[in-house]
Structures are given as C-alpha cells and as structure tokens.
Amino acid sequence: MVDLTKVEQRREEAIRRAVLSGDWTKVDNLLNQPYENLCRKDRSYGLCSLDSSSIAKGSLLDTIADDSDALSLVIKKEEIAIINDAIERLLSDRDKKILFGVVFENKSFSHLAKEVRLSDKTVKRHYERIIEILRKELKNL
Structure with a gap:
C-alpha cells in the first residue's frame, strides 16, 4: 500500500465522509483537488504549453x-x-x-x-x- 501524507490522509477521510453523506459535489471537488493544486502551482511558476494563447498574440506554437x-x-x-x-x-x-x-x-x-x-x-x-x-x-x- 502507498504511504499517504497527512494532507492526503485528511482528503481521503473527507471523501469517505462525503460519500457516506451522499454529497457527490464535494466528492468530485475533493478528487479534483490535487490536479487543481498542480495547475495553480504551474501558473505561479509561469509554466505554459506551446498551444496556450493570449488574445493579442495567438498560439505560441504559431510563432515557431x-x-x-x-x-x-x-x-x-x-x-x-x-x-x-x-x-x-x-x-x-x-x-x-x-x-x-x-x-x-x-x-x-x-x-x-x-x-x-x-x-x-x-x-x-x-x-x-x-x-x-x-x-x-x-x-x-
């Protein structure tokens, strides 16, 4: 079994409680939370893909x-x-x-x-x- 960090353990417990209470929106949010956190960190580091675009410049891939x-x-x-x-x-x-x-x-x-x-x-x-x-x-x- 994979060792979970304390944050991951708390998230797993919150998911179990939400499942038991039938709050599927909360389950969905909790399951997506790690992905959302990674996306937020990527934005803070200024990472973007070549096919991201801005209104003024268009796709970065087009400039290659x-x-x-x-x-x-x-x-x-x-x-x-x-x-x-x-x-x-x-x-x-x-x-x-x-x-x-x-x-x-x-x-x-x-x-x-x-x-x-x-x-x-x-x-x-x-x-x-x-x-x-x-x-x-x-x-x-």
Whole structure:
C-alpha cells in the first residue's frame, strides 16, 4: 500500500465522509483537488504549453519558425547533436530527468518532485540551475 501524507490522509477521510453523506459535489471537488493544486502551482511558476494563447498574440506554437530548406535542417541537426552532447556530459541522471520532464513531457515541478523525491521548490531550483549550466555551455552556439 502507498504511504499517504497527512494532507492526503485528511482528503481521503473527507471523501469517505462525503460519500457516506451522499454529497457527490464535494466528492468530485475533493478528487479534483490535487490536479487543481498542480495547475495553480504551474501558473505561479509561469509554466505554459506551446498551444496556450493570449488574445493579442495567438498560439505560441504559431510563432515557431518553419525550417524547410536543407541547410537550415542540417544546421538544426548539428545544433541538436551539440545540445545532446552537452546534456550527456554536464548533467546527472536526476538533472536529465528534471530537464526532460519539464521540457518534453510538460510535467509540473510538483509532479517531478514526487518522482525524484525532492520538494517542488528544490526541483524548480534544479531546473533553473540546469538551464543556466546549459546556457553558459552553449552560449557560442
């Protein structure tokens, strides 16, 4: 069985009480609470997906350039190889998990914190440090 934190234990108890009383709206709210908390933390950290939009600018995905000529594709491929090499040389396995979790899997710091067994603020600091390390290494790219 999974060990629950005190907050999770209290939420489970509140769900049981709401089920017994037949208050299904409260059950629904309590079941959605962890997800809502993660979304709120993501907003506070300023995370967004590429397909989020604002009224003035439209989708962020629309602003990504299209590299359709062969030379641009070759250059992009070389840049990716250099970036991958820097990631392999400079980052620990945990740092790679954090970087790939945030960048490619769109995981929140809170979600990653559970996976790597650190606090969400520590994961955020690790991510910021990782970005700074890569920025310094790849500055002349």
